[in-house]
Amino acid sequence: MRNCIIILLIVGLVSIWGCQPASKDKQEAQRELKVAVAAPFTGNAAAFGEMIKRGAELREKEINDAGGINGMKLTLIFEDDAGRDAEASLVAERIASNLQILAVVGHFNSSCSLAGKPIYKRAGIVELSPGSTNVTVCEGSDWTFRNLYRDDFQGQFIARYIDEVLTDLQSVAVFFDNDDYGRGLRNAFVEEAEKIGLNLVADEAYERDSTNFKAQLTSIKAKNPDAIFISGLYGQAGLIVKQGRETGITAQFFGADGIDSPDFLTIAGPAAEGTYLTTPFTFGAAGEDAQQMATNFEALHGMAPDTWAALTYDAVGMIAEALEKTYNQEASVRDNRKAIRDHLASLDTPEEGYVGVTGITYFDVNGDTVNKPAYVKIVEDGQFVAADQQLLDLN
8 A cells, every 4th residue: 555655646746847847938928929031041132131131130129128028039030032032931831820929020032022912911920021122012901011112102202302302314224023023113114204294214124133234224225314223132233233234234224122232232332333212211310219219220230220120120019019019928929910910000190100220101091101202322532421412301
C-alpha cells in the first residue's frame, strides 16, 4: 500500500512538472503581441524593404524599451513579398492564417497591396501600407489603409510643379513602368498635363525587368522634350537617367517617390545630378520629433533614415497605439483584429488623427490618408536635398 502511495505521488509530481512549461508558454504568448511587416526584402525593390525593416525595428525597440504595450511585448514578423504580386498573395495567405498575428504593416508596392487586399479582407485583418500609392489600393475594402498620398494627387502635383515652378519646361515625355504603380501615376500625370496645357511629345512604357533602355531613349530624344518624367522605381530609373545621358539627352529628368532611394544615386552615378523627384516626406521640412527619430535611427543602424523608414516607423506606431487602446486578452483573435480596424477607421479628423514624425495621419471612408502634402527634392552634389521652391497648395 505504501509503495502504491509513493508511486501515485511521483506520478502526480511529474504531471505537475510536465504541465508547467506549457502553462509558461501560454503565459508568454499572452504577453506578446505579434504584427507582420510585409515588404520587398529581396528583388529589385529591396532597397525600399531594407529601410522599411530598419524603420520598423527602431519603433519596435523604442516601444519595448518603454515597457511594451500595456506591459506586453511587441513582436514584429517580417515577411518578404519580393515586390511581386504572386509572392504577395502567398505572403498574405500565410499572415492571414496565422492567428497569432493581429495586423499587417505593408505592403510597399501597390501591386502587392492590391494582391493582398482581398485575402486580408476575407480574413478580417488590417493592412496598413506605408508605401502603396496606386489610386485603387484602399477602394473596396474596410481593412486596407495607407499613411501617404495617392497617385492621382502625386501625378497632378508633378504636372503642376513643372508648369508653375519649372516654367521653362514646355514639352514633356513620359517613360513609365508597366505595372500598377507606374501606369496609375502616369495616367494621373497625363490627365493633369493635358488639362493645364503641357505639351506631351512621347509616352513610352517599359517592363520592370528591363535593363537596356537605349532604343526607347533614342526614340524619345528624337521628340526633343524639355523634360522626361519617369514613372517607376529607383532601379530602372537610375539606369534610364544614366543611359539617357550616354545617349546625349539633355532634357530635365523628373521622377516620383518610386526613385526616392539612395540606391538611385548609386545606380545613376553622376548622371543623377539635377534630377527632381516628389516624395511624401522629407526630414528637411520636418519637426523636432522627426529629427530625434533620425538621430535614434542612425545610432541603431549606422545610417540615415529615408522617407520609407519614417513612414513605416509611423505605421508601426499607429498599430501599436490601436493595440494599446483596444487589445483584450479575453477576446478572440477575430474581435481583436476588428478592434484595430475600428480604431484606425475612427481617426477621421485632424483632431482624432495620429501624430507621428511624418505629420498627422487621419483617414477618409476608404482608408486613404487625407491632406498629407507632397514635397520636391533635387539631386545636388550626389545627395537628395529639398528643392528651393515647394508647391504645398494645389487649390
